[in-house]
Amino acid sequence: MVVIDTWQYFVHRTLHMNSFLYKHIHSKHHKLIVPYACGAQYLHPLEGLFFDGLAGTLAFVASGMTPRTATFFISFATVKAIDDHSELWVSWNPLHLLFRNNSAYHRIHHQPYGMKFNFSNPFFVTWDKLLGTSFAYSLQDRAAGGLEASIRLENPNSLRKLAPTTASSSPATPPAMVELHTHHAHPRTIFNRLHFFVYAAALLALLYRHTALLVSRPAPSSLLLLLADLVLALMWLFSQGFRWRPLIRREFPDRLSAAAAAGSVELPALDVFICTADPYREPPVSVASTALSAMAFDYPASRLSVYVSDDGCSELTLLAFIEAAKFARYWLPFCREKGILERSPEVYFESGNGDGDEEMKIMYERLMDKIEGAVQKGYVDDGLISSPGDQEIFKKWKSFTPRDHPAIIQCEGWRSVFCDPVERPAFLGQAPKSLIDVLRQYRRWTMGLYQVGFSREYTPIFYGTRTASLLVGFCFSHLAFWASRFFPVCVYGLLPQLALFYGGSLNFPKASDPWFYLYAYLVLAAYGQECVEFLENDGSIRRWWNDQRMWMIKGASTFIFGTLDFILSKIGILTPDFNLTSKVNEEEATRLYEKGKFAFGAASPFFLCLATVAVVNLIAFVFGFIRVLRREREAGEMMMQLILSGFILVNAWPVFEAMMQCEGWRSVFCDPVERPAFLGQAPKSLIDGLGQYRRWTMGLYQVGFSREYTPIFYGTRRTSLLVGFCFSHLAFWASHFFPVCVYGLLPQLALFYGGSLTFPKVTQF
Template identity: 30%
Template sequence: MAALLLHSSERLSKTWLNRIFAVIYSAVVSFLLLRHCRNLIYSPTPISITLFLADFVLAFMWFTSQCFHWNPIHRRVFPENLQLFVEEREYPALDVLICTADPTKEPPVGVVNTALSVLAYDYPPDKLSVYISDDGGSEVTLYAFMEGAKFAKHWIPYCKKHNIVDRSPEVYFESDPAWFPETDDIKAMYERMKSRVEKVVQSGGVCLDEVKESEIRDTFSKWTPNFSRRHHPTIIQIILDNTIDKDVAGGVMPNLVYVSREKSNNKPHNFKAGALNVLLRVSGLLTNGHIVLVLDCDMFSNDPETPLRALCYFMDPNADSKLGFVQFPQRFNGINRNDIYASEFKAETQILSLGMDGLLGAQFMGTGGFFKQHHTKQQAATMRIIQNGDPRLSAFPLIGFRYGTLTEDTYTSFRLHCEGWKSILCNPKRAAFLGGSPSNLNDALTQIKRWYMGFLEIFYNKYCPITYGIRSMNPLHALCYTHYTLRSFWSIPIIVYAFLPQISLLNSFPMFARVFEGGISLHAFLFLGAYGKDFVDFVVFGGGSMQRWWNCQRMWLIWGLSSYPFALLEWSLKSLGFSTSGFNVTSKVTEEEQKRLYEQGVFDFGVESILFFPFSVASLINLFSFVKGFMEVFINGRLEEFFVQMFISGFVVVNSWPIYEGMVLRRDRGRMPLKLTLASMSTAIAIFLASSLIF
């Protein structure tokens, strides 16, 4: 039967185990909360109130997380059967939308590699179009794509002739490829193209004397002295036209279009969502593809058959008419062996997404999504919208990206699911796309902070997942979105358990029941159950390593003391009308040293970031309290009273080892800045002295 199918799905065998565990764990959580309520009624204290708040947040987040595990499914596709259902000439037109914003942070050569990898798809070239949104309005980026288009006329036939799988030239030539008679010539051609682009990047502009075509010279002439990335007119340049351009073998070339939308200092531009909506309008005018692929500029194609895998769902005769998009998980290349910053996001992209797929479908992850597009014939009105930046773009029927949040991807998929559309997660063994990830701690934390600030913006609007979502879609699916949008509230229990038991221990005040009393078994079961379940999902079912799991849980603690609370803080300040731009900083460590530290699995603290301050203070408080606990045990024999507090302190101390290294043991430029170390030490001592006045 499989030979006659385009795709199949099956429920994961572990589902019944998840449900049994959820029932048992829920009962224990309920018992703990009831005990908290009893304590609040009969003997309320500031400590009991604080612990109840922390445990209530943990319970709520755990409850919403169980929705991901209720009905996870696994899918398979059979692209080899596609031609049994539809001929190649009947494939729908495919428009690929790639966004870039800053040539200094997103090198044009890398963006060109992404475009080349999709221009070389195993897809009819007359039905393939690639659109580049340059939100930075950089003439350097346009020049890079003009050079890339020339190289593409050699690269595409080379890939298809030899059935090359890695179709990003940079990746291909770095992978020690098989040698063919023309390989050396293609590589030399690529290196010359790369050198020309990098030379222009270093000079900061394009010399018009080097541009021969008059039409292209006219395009570059738009970069006047008054032109800036925040204020400039619309620029649309068709670089490759499939009705005209041919490759060196005489084959049709795909379309390649450069777009830099109009920007004005007086009008909101709505960031990536605004850029994508403009690309949708331009593509609607020029090629009007039935399928739209959205890609980040650093997310190159890793499988030339990816569009065919998506078509296995869209072209299925029995496909659901409400199928809105097919999502391929984000995967990353260049992550170090143990993934010290948890940049793989394995849980979100490869584990929890299976659960959403078993409900109404996975969320859009900002890249790697194939959307079914509605079409419009109002081309004149559309062009006026492009020129004037009309906010009505957000009301586009199916794939118009929604405004009002930094995480337009999650918000858009949430609204689509509310409107009745469904999605599918396609997770083949070979990753469809591979992208870059942060290689220093500050960038990793800043990225998380930005995402969860955007999630808060989703939760606190009129389309709140827990109110509007539950009314508009499967309640379990709505609670999945609720879980994501409220993750920053994890900072409450993490901060409480990172400081309160330790401060109490420093003041010789026992907070929990004695080690052999019944109350301890509740906390032990909940801790071991939560961590054990997470370990099984990550390592046993998810195929991850034990070291990566450990680093992932450590980063969760660090996020809870940095990215999560600062996301809450910045969202609150923004809601009150205050600017928060001062919190964003960049690493001062050289790129070479940063790369070396990352490859060695060493934390990079090489910047005085405010995000480092809370967890640095917490690591010192826990170290002090752990030492004090040993003194209480060996001098006063109070192990039973302080065992739980010592365990919590010890657990944090073990997780904080990279922080202690950065503060004291290291001498490289990625160590913790001395100023930040001294400030953390002073604050930790001040907290201890202040707490001694309370206990």
């Protein structure tokens, strides 16, 4: 029943949401405004095959029913469908007593106002309830006798979609509309959807194989591989929210001023929040320059607000912003008068563009000298405070502490927009330049994302799908749970290698086994699709390869620590700390970064995990290769584990270089456009970057696992299935840690011990 209900709900909803499928296939069934019993089978032949026939086949295969039981079950489902279309309500009907999905419930779906609701069929209404497509019914007495089913609104706002637009609801003389952007479906949409169905079938076949092996030969390694592939499959499903209907957009920001003047569009209030915590790792001069670049936006001053939060409660940062506010009185009019686009004073004067503006340059140099002098001293002396008003501020400031200070901003909320300019960036900033900074940054992000993903009310699995759509919820879920990739990374990065070292197989298919080609397809198709998308977005093969390498490195390091931080904090063992990433411009890190190299930075436990995975794979690959040469094991039997170990070795090559004390490894972590978008200070080392992802992971998990706002259900209810998928993909992207760990360890362990993990052989048909 669960399989049939799940299959029929999503196929049924797709038939309604897709205009082509509805017009040419499902509309035949909906010619029945007034349903009747035999109308249950009045449908298009293709719908009968895929909607009913395939659903019954899946239920038969998934449950393992005998042919006799399957015959009875399909007959019962057919009787139930006929009763749902019978337009009859009998109080003693056992089908009405056992199932809420009955003739009254389904009648609403066949009415013109209910065609976007009550998709569930034939047994339960669970999916309608979860995804916000349910309209309850109420039975009312008819004057001519009998009962009539009509909708019962539990939430009056839910009928807004059905309310017709009247002429009185629009203004009499609407302003002339100025087109600010256009969009159309990407030509790759059809290919993405075809790939989705083929890839989903391949995933189901792989999970079926894992389950069958686990049932026939129970083993911890088989369970770990199954869980790792389940995590990878779930994260892949979430990522489809981004790919189901990709759009090509074209924006016209040059028309925005004309549109605002014409009254056809109201510019939203834009709030910019700048956070800092440590004046030594985040230099106050750079933070103040970031604030100045934000204040200099080409945007109406009445609609722009810039807020600064100093969690470190440092008087050095306070001095920097007091002086920056004074400098802004001259700098902002100067930028507008000269038409300067790079409105960060730090970048403008360092680029040499301000050589002719000596007066402004001298003012900025005095500002820098004053702030840097105070930073070198470590305190703000009285000689640096000139005006009485500033002296009064510092008297109050000295009584504040990071844990005891009054709130500067008190409001119920704010209106804001997410700004992601391309042709004319809004900010200038710096990306991480060392591996340690990147890992630290991702560690913080991991914790933050987990907190969102696992929050009770705002998890994107439920909240996102309810308030937006299923696809939007999937997108947020993918982000919230992206750190869960650490599990498959660890499993596939260690378990097969240890088995390879000891001569085990871990039930991986032999090279001659047809299942081997299934594994090959899943890997090559996933990598191929991402590569095509990367190249279409003006990327390069080198950048794409480094991107794949980075998510494996994060999965084997920062996602693990971020997940542990989140779990320990939830059970009360650990209080989450805030590890800052270094924003200081270190000459050596900058030199390597300009050469396209990524410095590893300081020593860190992050690198212990990376080095362990790299060394285990190297040893397992050598031992497995020696066993093949000695003919202790067949090459086809060990092929899957050898390929997996070799692939991880290639990705881990920078780790070996770092262990041999090289300068760094070539990478393109940040690819700014001609004029960078933000002047801020981002992590410059991989350890800081991974630490940041650790925080994000925790935040995304809190959203993904929140009770009311998880994108899987909340997003699909409020928007659509695909949008929910997108948000779910974002909310749960950290869950990749599990398949990464499984495929990074289990096959390698089996290869190390001489096992095969039941991977198929290349030559087996």
